[in-house]
Amino acid sequence: xxxxxxxxxxxxxxxxxxxxxxxxxxxxxxxxxxxxxxxxxxxxxxxxxxxxxxxxxxxxxxxxxxxxxxxxxxxxxxxxxxxxxxxxxxxxxxxxxxxxxxxxxxxxxxxxxxxxxx
Numbered sequence: 001x002x003x004x005x006x007x008x009x010x011x012x013x014x015x016x017x018x019x020x021x022x023x024x025x026x027x028x029x030x031x032x033x034x035x036x037x038x039x040x041x042x043x044x045x046x047x048x049x050x051x052x053x054x055x056x057x058x059x060x061x062x063x064x065x066x067x068x069x070x071x072x073x074x075x076x077x078x079x080x081x082x083x084x085x086x087x088x089x090x091x092x093x094x095x096x097x098x099x100x101x102x103x104x105x106x107x108x109x110x111x112x113x114x115x116x117x118x
Contacts, residue, residue, distance in 0.1 A: 005070040006116070009036055013096075016066045017043070022059035035091040041065065041114040042088045043076070048107030054078065057112055065114070072116065079111040088113075 009015075018029045030053060035042045045051030057063060063076045079085055088111040092101045 002070065005067075005072055008068045008070050009034075009041065009116075012067050014067075015041075017053060018064040018066070019053050019056040020060045020062065022056045027064075028053070028056075033092065033096060035088070035095050036116075037091060039115060039117045041116055042091060043112040043114070044088055044092050044101075044105055044108065045110055045112065046105055046107075048105075049080070049110040050107065051110075054110055054112060063114060072114075074114050074116070076112045076114045079113055080109070082109075085109065085111045 013033060014031050015034055016029050017032045018027050020027055032043055032053070045054040048054070057076045058078050061075045061077065062073065064071060064073045066072075079088065085108060089101065089105070089108050092105070
């Protein structure tokens, strides 16, 4: 991962997440919020484990992210452990505010992490 990507991520609030459809195999892109923690990009699916991009990541973990002209491809890891998901939710609250996290993330039974170092 480039230092430029890390710099942009540290300042950013939203990435484009590109995943492959589990049925079609076609790439789809959507804007998502994220937090950084110890070389990992943490994602919280809006509808938890029922979120379409999350279901796609479970089937095909290779994802691509883009932000401010920077791109990164890696393997996303689904997170279902309740304690770990709670930690991700708390990091989202710190970054985006408790009210917005409560409003936009009604189901918090899953998260995903993308290791930014190889």
